[in-house]
Amino acid sequence: MKVKVDKTLVASVALHVLVIGWGLVSFSSKAFESMPEESLPVDVISADQLAHVTAGMKTGKKENPKPLAEKVAEARPVDDAVGKISEKPPVVTDASPPPTPKVEEKPVEKKPDPPKPVAEAKPKEEPKPIEKKPDPPKVDPIAEALKKEEKKPPPKPVAQAAPPQPPKPKTERSFDQTKIAALLDKRDPTRQAIAGDTLNSNAALGLSHGKAADNSATWGTMFQSQVERCWKKPFGGIESQNPEIVFDIRLKRDGTLEGAPIPEGTPATPYLRVYQESALRAIIECQPYNLPAAYFDEWKYFAPVFTDHKT
Amino acid sequence: MTQKDGLREIPFRPSRRQIVSGIASLGVLTGGGVRHAFGQAPKRVPIPEGDFVALPIAIPNFVAGTPADAEVGAGVTQVITNNLKRSGLFNPIDPAAYIEHITNIDTAPQFANWKTINAQALVTGRMTRQPDGRLKAEFRLWDVATGQQLTGQQYFTSPEYWRRIAHIISDQIYERLTGEKGYFDSRVVFVDESGPALRRVKRLALMDQDGANVRYLTKGSDLVLTPRFSPSTQEITYMEFGQGDPRVYLLNIETGQREIVGNFPGMSFSPRFSPDGQRIVMSLQQGGNSNLFVMDLRSKSTTRLTDTPAIDTSPSYAPDGSRLCFESDRGGKPQIYVMPAAGGPAQRISFGDGSYSTPVWSPRGDYIAFTKQGGGQFSIGIIKPDGSGERILTSSFHNEGPTFAPNGRVLMFFRDPGGNDGASLFTVDISGRFEQRVPTPGFASDPAWSPLLS
Numbered sequence: 177m178k179v180k181v182d183k184t185l186v187a188s189v190a191l192h193v194l195v196i197g198w199g200l201v202s203f204s205s206k207a208f209e210s211m212p213e214e215s216l217p218v219d220v221i222s223a224d225q226l227a228h229v230t231a232g233m234k235t236g237k238k239e240n241p242k243p244l245a246e247k248v249a250e251a252r253p254v255d256d257a258v259g260k261i262s263e264k265p266p267v268v269t270d271a272s273p274p275p276t277p278k279v280e281e282k283p284v285e286k287k288p289d290p291p292k293p294v295a296e297a298k299p300k301e302e303p304k305p306i307e308k309k310p311d312p313p314k315v316d317p318i319a320e321a322l323k324k325e326e327k328k329p330p331p332k333p334v335a336q337a338a339p340p341q342p343p344k345p346k347t348e349r350s351f352d353q354t355k356i357a358a359l360l361d362k363r364d365p366t367r368q369a370i371a372g373d374t375l376n377s378n379a380a381l382g383l384s385h386g387k388a389a390d391n392s393a394t395w396g397t398m399f400q401s402q403v404e405r406c407w408k409k410p411f412g413g414i415e416s417q418n419p420e421i422v423f424d425i426r427l428k429r430d431g432t433l434e435g436a437p438i439p440e441g442t443p444a445t446p447y448l449r450v451y452q453e454s455a456l457r458a459i460i461e462c463q464p465y466n467l468p469a470a471y472f473d474e475w476k477y478f479a480p481v482f483t484d485h486k487t
Numbered sequence: 488m489t490q491k492d493g494l495r496e497i498p499f500r501p502s503r504r505q506i507v508s509g510i511a512s513l514g515v516l517t518g519g520g521v522r523h524a525f526g527q528a529p530k531r532v533p534i535p536e537g538d539f540v541a542l543p544i545a546i547p548n549f550v551a552g553t554p555a556d557a558e559v560g561a562g563v564t565q566v567i568t569n570n571l572k573r574s575g576l577f578n579p580i581d582p583a584a585y586i587e588h589i590t591n592i593d594t595a596p597q598f599a600n601w602k603t604i605n606a607q608a609l610v611t612g613r614m615t616r617q618p619d620g621r622l623k624a625e626f627r628l629w630d631v632a633t634g635q636q637l638t639g640q641q642y643f644t645s646p647e648y649w650r651r652i653a654h655i656i657s658d659q660i661y662e663r664l665t666g667e668k669g670y671f672d673s674r675v676v677f678v679d680e681s682g683p684a685l686r687r688v689k690r691l692a693l694m695d696q697d698g699a700n701v702r703y704l705t706k707g708s709d710l711v712l713t714p715r716f717s718p719s720t721q722e723i724t725y726m727e728f729g730q731g732d733p734r735v736y737l738l739n740i741e742t743g744q745r746e747i748v749g750n751f752p753g754m755s756f757s758p759r760f761s762p763d764g765q766r767i768v769m770s771l772q773q774g775g776n777s778n779l780f781v782m783d784l785r786s787k788s789t790t791r792l793t794d795t796p797a798i799d800t801s802p803s804y805a806p807d808g809s810r811l812c813f814e815s816d817r818g819g820k821p822q823i824y825v826m827p828a829a830g831g832p833a834q835r836i837s838f839g840d841g842s843y844s845t846p847v848w849s850p851r852g853d854y855i856a857f858t859k860q861g862g863g864q865f866s867i868g869i870i871k872p873d874g875s876g877e878r879i880l881t882s883s884f885h886n887e888g889p890t891f892a893p894n895g896r897v898l899m900f901f902r903d904p905g906g907n908d909g910a911s912l913f914t915v916d917i918s919g920r921f922e923q924r925v926p927t928p929g930f931a932s933d934p935a936w937s938p939l940l941s
Contacts, residue, residue, distance in 0.1 A: 195759070198500060250666050293492065396532035396533075399532060399534075400533075400534050400535075403534060404534070407534075408540045408541070408542045408543065408607055409538075409539050409540060410539075410542070410576075410664070410665055410666065411539045411575075411665065411918075412666075413577050415853075424529050425529075429497075433571070436633075445666065445668035446662075446667075447665075447666035447667070448666075449666060450663075450664060450665060450666035451666075453637075454607075455632065456535075456541075456633065457630060457631075457632035457633065458632075460632040460633060461602065461607070461631075461632045474530065477529045477530075478529045478530040478531070478532055479529040479530060479531045479532065480531075480532045480533075480534050481531050481532065481533045481534060482534045483534070483535060484535065
């Protein structure tokens, strides 16, 4: 008996087998390996806490021993380092009697903002000659103007008095909200250049990054993840024994130990002794440590605290 | 100038990285780890502990003092390796990885060779047959990282006790590296079971804790149950079904001498020694109930401890002898109670679902182990004497009869898979992590761990 074979069917079956077979082989290979990323501890903190971290510290290390100086000249202290530098103090004095007192004059009397903490650290050996100069003229023109205004009305009561005088007191008494803008000082804030014998562009005396200088979270985590590879923590039973073992360690730039880690204190129990020894083994065994060179000053001498307190 | 311009920006605009690291470091600051960020004291960086990791240890074969000692040297090494590995706390490194071949234990090893294979501890030793026939065993335990010798000892013994020496050395290593007392130099008495399921022959047997040196103490003509070691003498007490009622017996394992404890009407069962070995506490049957009695082994005087219309059984002393824990169904279901050793009001400590039985007080005093039945399973667990901290260590079809190792860190119990297969012995540590089967010649049940021999 002859069986008729449909060629297209054969071709279809063969193709299907081929494709499915290829799929079986090619798709059954191992899954792609994904490199585990190192994790960093992240804490959610409030703005207040952030301010605390970034706040400066008066007791901190002095990074810049010299005060800020923008111009070589006789040393001159500065109260406020904010604002444009102007060569001359803009003192607006108008001795001539104005017909109406200008509102813009008043802001001149305003003292600049209270001195900021930045300025506190600066030497204040010299008096402030520039600041005081504007004071006498400021008081005088107004006083004079007032005097003149007072004097003026009596001689010219008939000619000019009637129309201008009634509105004057009105403008002083009525408060027009829409004209507040007119009261504002529209000039850019200006100040004197801070002079010193040498130029120094650093404004602060302390560290440039406040308490954020504590980068231990960054390199500490790196150190932790590296030392953990070697740390075979002894089994302390199922009850926490609250171990806290501290070493003082000094590292060289290449991440190796400068000397043997110095344990702080003597362990009180056999378990704590074993715990201390295991941590010591780990510190020695895992060197050299790969820590960011930028923070070498911070990690060249520090104290790892081996503990089971979760922080 | 451009550099200076760049610097000028720093004080007023902390970079994003600085802000992020500042935020992150706050965790450190608020964690209390940093008490003084600057000043004389170095910066404290907390290293919170990770999970426990078994300590990698290298134990090369003990050096043979004379060519004839090579075999015993290898044997001692094997026993030590096996002990440490079975504890779950050590990870002995495969000898095939060793780079250095120790030939002389009197000089310090080349630690770099052992660092390379990630060993943190190294044991070297030597076995030497002395001219007088005794065996001299020496060992040193080294800290590979620091190159310090942590401990070192030498022992003399009869050649046939080489296993015991290996156990003693194991205990030394264990104690030095964990801070806990060891438990390897100890024995276990258990009920050896052989024959078909319906006609099991049960014999009392004694072995080292690692399953070696099995010795049979009874012939198997009578049914024996619940053997218990004396804490101070080479005696065990157990229950035997003789011709009549089951009775509590006392057996000297050195001499083989056997005697009935007391002469009571009805059955007496579940005996256990007091910590000083001078008294035996047990249950006596009275009608449908049973109560606890204690008998002084010297004066043979008996004191009643409980008097309830319930079944009080399985008493076990606290290691200081001040209190007793026992099982009672006075509340309906069997539960664990604690009471003063001289009798008095009992306080129930187990309140979980199911029923609790076979309580046994740890030699450390910190825990009471029990068998818990519930949910179609038998579990071995531990609970603190005040009833807190209950912890189930292992569960299966049938687990029963926990007994503590001398250091209170490991429990042995028996597990019956059901069906025709008999029970076998297992150890589990009190964290429940490391469970191990204990090799026995046949089926085995009712283990009881001895105190340390030395």
